[in-house]
Amino acid sequence: MLRNMVDEIAAWFARSFPPQKGLTLWLILMGLIVAYVVIFFGLQLLKPRARKSLIAVVTFLAGLFYALEFFLPTELIDGKETNALTRFLVPMSEFAQIVAVLALGLGIYSLTMIHGKTLLRFRTGWFYSLTFFTFMILMATFGIMVEEPFSREAQINRDIRSILFVGGLQALEGTMFSIIAFYIVSAAYRAFRVRNAEASLLMAAAFIVMLGQVYAGQFLTNWLPTEGALSNLRIETMSDWLLTRINAPAVRAVGFGLGVGLLATALRIWLSLERGSYFDREV
Amino acid sequence: MEHSDPVNSTLTFIICAAILTMIFRSRRGKQPFIRRIPGLNAIDDAVGRATEMGRPMLLQPGLGGIDVITLQALAILAYVARAAARFGNRIIMPVADASFIPVAEEAIRESYNLEGRVESFRAEDIMFLSDRQFAFAAGVAGLINREKVATAFLFGLFFAESLIMAENANQIGAIQVAGTPSTTQIPFLIAACDYVIIGDEFYAATAFLTREPTLVGSLVGQDIGKAVILLICILGVLITTIMGPDNFLMNWFTPLWWKR
Amino acid sequence: MLDFISANAGAIQMWVAVACTLGIYSILYKENKIYRFFEHAFIGLAMGWTIRTAWVDVLYPNFYQRIFHEGRWWWILALPLGLMLYLIYSRKYNWMARISIGFLLGLSAGQTFQSFAGLYYKQIVTTFKPIVPQAAEGSMKAVTLSGAINNLIFLAIIICVMTYFFFSFEVKSKVVQKTANTGRWVLMIAFGAIFGSTIMARMALFISRMDFLIKQFGGTFVPWLK
Numbered sequence: 001m002l003r004n005m006v007d008e009i010a011a012w013f014a015r016s017f018p019p020q021k022g023l024t025l026w027l028i029l030m031g032l033i034v035a036y037v038v039i040f041f042g043l044q045l046l047k048p049r050a051r052k053s054l055i056a057v058v059t060f061l062a063g064l065f066y067a068l069e070f071f072l073p074t075e076l077i078d079g080k081e082t083n084a085l086t087r088f089l090v091p092m093s094e095f096a097q098i099v100a101v102l103a104l105g106l107g108i109y110s111l112t113m114i115h116g117k118t119l120l121r122f123r124t125g126w127f128y129s130l131t132f133f134t135f136m137i138l139m140a141t142f143g144i145m146v147e148e149p150f151s152r153e154a155q156i157n158r159d160i161r162s163i164l165f166v167g168g169l170q171a172l173e174g175t176m177f178s179i180i181a182f183y184i185v186s187a188a189y190r191a192f193r194v195r196n197a198e199a200s201l202l203m204a205a206a207f208i209v210m211l212g213q214v215y216a217g218q219f220l221t222n223w224l225p226t227e228g229a230l231s232n233l234r235i236e237t238m239s240d241w242l243l244t245r246i247n248a249p250a251v252r253a254v255g256f257g258l259g260v261g262l263l264a265t266a267l268r269i270w271l272s273l274e275r276g277s278y279f280d281r282e283v
Numbered sequence: 284m285e286h287s288d289p290v291n292s293t294l295t296f297i298i299c300a301a302i303l304t305m306i307f308r309s310r311r312g313k314q315p316f317i318r319r320i321p322g323l324n325a326i327d328d329a330v331g332r333a334t335e336m337g338r339p340m341l342l343q344p345g346l347g348g349i350d351v352i353t354l355q356a357l358a359i360l361a362y363v364a365r366a367a368a369r370f371g372n373r374i375i376m377p378v379a380d381a382s383f384i385p386v387a388e389e390a391i392r393e394s395y396n397l398e399g400r401v402e403s404f405r406a407e408d409i410m411f412l413s414d415r416q417f418a419f420a421a422g423v424a425g426l427i428n429r430e431k432v433a434t435a436f437l438f439g440l441f442f443a444e445s446l447i448m449a450e451n452a453n454q455i456g457a458i459q460v461a462g463t464p465s466t467t468q469i470p471f472l473i474a475a476c477d478y479v480i481i482g483d484e485f486y487a488a489t490a491f492l493t494r495e496p497t498l499v500g501s502l503v504g505q506d507i508g509k510a511v512i513l514l515i516c517i518l519g520v521l522i523t524t525i526m527g528p529d530n531f532l533m534n535w536f537t538p539l540w541w542k543r
Numbered sequence: 544m545l546d547f548i549s550a551n552a553g554a555i556q557m558w559v560a561v562a563c564t565l566g567i568y569s570i571l572y573k574e575n576k577i578y579r580f581f582e583h584a585f586i587g588l589a590m591g592w593t594i595r596t597a598w599v600d601v602l603y604p605n606f607y608q609r610i611f612h613e614g615r616w617w618w619i620l621a622l623p624l625g626l627m628l629y630l631i632y633s634r635k636y637n638w639m640a641r642i643s644i645g646f647l648l649g650l651s652a653g654q655t656f657q658s659f660a661g662l663y664y665k666q667i668v669t670t671f672k673p674i675v676p677q678a679a680e681g682s683m684k685a686v687t688l689s690g691a692i693n694n695l696i697f698l699a700i701i702i703c704v705m706t707y708f709f710f711s712f713e714v715k716s717k718v719v720q721k722t723a724n725t726g727r728w729v730l731m732i733a734f735g736a737i738f739g740s741t742i743m744a745r746m747a748l749f750i751s752r753m754d755f756l757i758k759q760f761g762g763t764f765v766p767w768l769k
Contacts, residue, residue, distance in 0.1 A: 019614030028616045036623050043639060051638055055645040062649025070657045074286045081286050094605050095621050096650050099643060100348065100382045101601045102625025104593065107381030107411035111590060114410055128579055132587040139591020144598055156545050159552035167559035169418075169592055172585045174752060175567040176417035180443055181749035182571055183450035184742055187474035190453075198731045202473060205735025210742045242736045249697045250733030251466055252666050253704035253726075254482040258464050259662030260508040261486025263295070264302045264501045266351045266655035269648055273306060275495045277361040277397065278354070278390035283638035284660045291660050316713050349647040351655055382647065385631035385640045418589030421567065425582040428574030451570075467741075470734035481730065487710050503711040512663060513705045519671035520698050527673075527680050536668040 002072070003084040010087075051283045056272035063270040065092060111136075139164050205242055212239020290535050297511060302504030309500025317502060320491045322460060322478040326436070329458045329477075330366040333433035339373040341432040343423065343448060344387065345439020345463065346416060348380030352464055356439035357390050358489045359462070363436050364394035368403060375430060376409045379419045384411055420444035424451040437461040437476070438485070441468045449475035462488060561760050564752060670701060700729050 020028055046054065069089060074081040115129035142161040188206065191199045211217025212235050221234045231237060268274040287295070309315060333340045342360045347353030360376070367374045378387055387409050395404040412422035424447055427435065435452040437445065437459065445461075445468045452459050453475050461472040462480035472479045480488060486505065490498035515536070522532050548555060566581035609615045624643045631640040672686070672694040679685040686694070706719060707726030714720050762769035 017617060020616060021614045025611075025614050025616055029610070029619060032616070032619055040623075040639075043642075044636065055641045058642055059645035059649035059652070062646045063653030064649075066650060066653030067656055069286075070653075070660075071287045071292055083286070092650075095618075096647065097601055098606050098618070098621040099625045099628075099647065100380075101597045102622070103382035103384075103628045104597050105381070106384045106628060106631075107414070108590070108594070110381070110384060110407075110409075110411035111586075114407060125579075128583040131580055131583040132590075135584045135587030136591040136594075139588045140594040141591075143592060143595030156549045159549045160545075163548070163552060163556045163559055164588060165592065167556035168563060168584065169415075169588045171560035171563040172421070172567060172581065172588070173415070173417045174748070174755075175564045176421050176447070176585075177443065178745075178748040178752040179567065179571070180446050181745045183446045183475075184471070184738075184745050187446060187450060187453075187471060188738070188742070191474040198727075199473070201728065201731045202470065202735040202738065205732040206470070206739035206742070207735075209736045209739025211739075213740065213743050239739070242732065243740060245693050245696055246700065246729065247733040247736035249670075249700035250704050250729050251737075252670070253701045254466050254708070254730070255662050255666060256512050256701075256705060257483035257505075257509055257708040258466070258486070259659045260298060260505045260512070261483035262351060262464070262655055262662070263298060263508070263659040264505045265355050265486055266652040266659075267299055267302055268306070268497065268501060269351060269354060270652035270655075271303075273497055274354075274358075275497045276358040276390070276489060276493070277365070277393035278357065278386060281389060281393040281396075283641060284657065284664060287656070287660060291664050295656060295659065315711050317710050318713070320710075349644060350651040351648075354648065382628060385628050386644055388631055389637075389641075413586050413589040414593055415589040418585045421582045421585050424570060425574060425579060428570075429579075467737055470738040470741075473731075473734060474738070482708055484708070484710075491710075499711075506709050506711045509705055509708065512667065513702065515667055516670045516698070516701055519667065520674060520694070523671040524673040524675055524677075527677070528671075529680075533668060533671050536664075536671070538664060538668075 006084040048283055052272075055283070059272060060270060063266075067270075135164075135168070139169070205246075208235065209239045209242055212236045284538060288538055291538070294511070294515075298504075298508035301507040301511075302501055305504035305507065306497050306500035309496040309503065312496075314494075314496065315499055315503045317487070317491055317499060320480060320484050320487060322462065322480040322484070323488055323491055325458075325460050325478040326363055326492070327366060329434040329436070329460055330363065330370060330372065332458055333367075333372050334370040336433040338433035339375050339430050340367055341423075341427060341430075341435040341452065341457070342374050342376040343435065343437045343439065344376070344378060344383070345437075345441050346379045346419065346444070347440040348383050349386060350440075352440050353380075353383060354386070355486060355489065357387060359438045359485075359492070360436060361390045361394045362489070362492045364391045365398055368395040368398040368400045371400070371403065373405070374408055375426060375432065377412045377419070377423050377426060378409065379412065379414055379416075381411055381414065384409060416442060416444050420447040423448050427451045427457070428455060431455055432457050435459045435461075437463070437472065438488075439463060441465050441472075443468075446471040446475060557760055557763070561756065564756060670698070672697065674698065700726075703729055 043051075043054070065085065065088070069083065069085040072083040072085065074083045074086075080086075111132070115132050117123070119126050119129040119133070138160075142157055142164060145157050188203060191203045194200075211220065218234075218236050221236075224230050224234050226234070232241075265274075272279075284291075305315075330340065340363070342363060344353055344356045344360055347356070364374055374391070376387060376391065378384060388406055391409060392401065392404050392406075395401045413419045426432075427448065428451060432452065432455070435448070435457045437448060438461065441463045442465065445463070445465075449459060449461065449472055459476035460478045460480075461476040462485045463469065463472065464483075464485050466482070469479065469481050483505070487502050489495070490502040515532075519532050519536065522530050563581055563584075566577050567585075569575055570578045606618055606621065609618045624646055627639050627643040629640070630636040674691055674695040675686075676688050676691045677686040703722050703726035705726070707723040707730070709723075714723065757768055
């Protein structure tokens with residue numbers, strides 16, 4: 001029944017508000033902008049209490065969509081579990097994505113303010129700010145530039161983009177990721193040196209699991225039989241046992257707690273019950 | 284799991300009802316007990332150390348944007364910011380999601396406001412670095428070293444980059460307090476940080492720090508929820524041991540989409 | 544100049560990648576001017592690529608094209624919500640940014656019901672394992688003595704760890720205290736297992752970087768390095 005109702009509303013919307021082109025489209029867009037400006041100043045007239053209520057209603061309705069979509073009973077249609085709201089999942093996530101992406105300007109503004117001030121006032125480190133701007137502009141320009149498929153300019157554009165992306169960004173990301181290898185060793189070394197029972201236990205388990213994953217480690221206990229009680233002392237067996245019999249239930253138990261904690265926090269936010277500096281601030 | 288089924292819906296409803304009931308009970312004035320969370324006691328000491336050294340503190344809410352986990356992280360960091368405002372410490376808060384900037388600014392500004400120090404709040408100290416994981420990590424590592432932060436608070440959603448930040452802070456001798464719901468990162472934080480809160484201590488932190496009745500009540504509700512799950516696990520094991528694998532509890536809890 | 548770059552793109556790309564790799568590794572010695580240069584270049588490149596992705600993958604196909612090419616004007620409704628976030632910088636109107644924040648937060652909170660189910664639901668039923676030896680029955684394999692002991696350990700760990708994470712019960716019973724303490728010890732072993740299993744994965748990343756520096760780059764000058 002709900003599915004029919006939602007389908008009918010969607011069909012009515014499609015009939016009543018068809019796509020437009022040319023002048024009509026522009027008139028509608030202008031009309032919407034005017035309407036938004038009116039709403040904007042109208043909202044400003046709201047009293048603080050009403051403002052808080054409005055924010056609470058928007059938060060609740062946005063959450064309600066995903067909650068209903070998840071909890072409403074489903075039917076198996078074309079091999080997919082769907083309910084009345086499932087068809088709106090993709091448009092909704094695209095809508096939210098647009099809203100979030102439009103906020104990118106805040107990030108650009110933040111970076112520009114910091115580096116722009118340094119650069120314009122020739123403060124210490126202005127050269128690094130210049131480096132930042134240069135590479136941002138280069139990457140954005142060559143990234144977005146639309147190219148004709150087979151022209152000479154297109155080839156140059158593609159080559160420069162490749163130098164910046166593969167030679168620059170990807171190499172930098174790969175290196176930064178691989179640098180963790182050094183940090184993991186220094187962290188492990190420090191943990192070994194700490195005369196603390198918990199850290200020692202952690203590192204002992206880490207050592208066994210690590211040895212169990214490399215041939216050199218497995219070689220240490222190769223002399224033990226592969227069957228029978230003694231086989232349990234083989235390093236790869238111990239490593240596997242630690243991962244599947246100790247780590248798995250512990251992580252699962254932590255996950256249960258994390259799940260309930262996440263649910264409780266989400267519930268407080270969704271129903272505007274949350275407390276703390278952001279939520280307590282007067283509007 | 285794409286959609287709920289009756290058993291999941293019922294269980295979620297029971298847990299939500301427990302949380303809401305305890306929130307409203309706690310709000311009516313009955314303040315429940317909560318146990319100590321050791322890592323969190325270190326926050327005030329860490330802030331004190333930054334004050335003594337006269338060096339800034341790094342507040343790091345992870346890679347998340349406007350989402351539940353990052354909001355929880357921000358609530359913890361807002362408490363730290365309040366202590367910073369009280370003692371006149373400078374804070375640096377690099378963020379990895381542009382849409383999160385307004386939320387972070389509002390929360391931290393309010394922390395300063397609550398201490399009557401809103402004039403000391405510097406909006407430019409909440410800075411966007413990059414939304415790409417390792418560019419962000421590179422930026423934070425650079426900041427940690429250049430600003431010689433005295434303490435680092437790492438609370439939020441972290442992935443592999445957590446160790447880059449924690450180790451850099453460690454190498455310059457910063458005191459670090461960390462907490463994350465990303466279980467796979469906790470071992471590295473334990474190895475590199477001074478104090479780590481683990482598992483759902485992350486979600487209990489604000490209740491412990493602020494003793495706000497709503498949050499304390501919610502924490503009691505969470506405990507009830509966990510107790511329900513634990514009880515189901517114990518019952519399930521006992522019933523499966525006695526009745527074999529094809530028992531009613533096993534059938535209830537086998538998700539509908541599994542059966543189909 | 545552009546023609547020169549285009550003609551030697553492969554070589555330039557490799558030299559750039561080598562410089563980037565060494566520049567970033569220089570932080571292992573200490574934070575220095577070279578690292579600082581590559582760090583800022585990195586953030587610049589990342590921001591540039593983010594701008595590109597935002598336009599090419601999101602705003603152009605899902606917003607601009609839908610409104611101006613396909614005439615689906617209702618997508619413009621995303622614009623005020625996105626722009627309202629910028630009001631944070633206005634003293635008078637900054638409360639309106641909270642409407643957009645509320646919208647995004649609400650969506651995230653609503654999705655949590657699904658995340659919650661993902662975190663616990665399937666895990667509950669897979670915990671239901673017999674703790675005494677059993678013969679094979681139906682879809683379940685036979686449970687040996689060692690299997691039963693392991694299942695018992697599995698359940699015991701879940702009980703110990705979950706007991707450690709109860710916050711609102713004043714623990715007076717020594718048994719409960721010991722159970723919670725055991726939970727903390729077990730957690731350390733579990734975290735150790737995660738640590739140990741990650742070390743080799745991180746080493747592999749480092750080796751692949753060294754492979755690039757030595758084999759791919761070094762190999763262009765010294766053939767036997769290839």
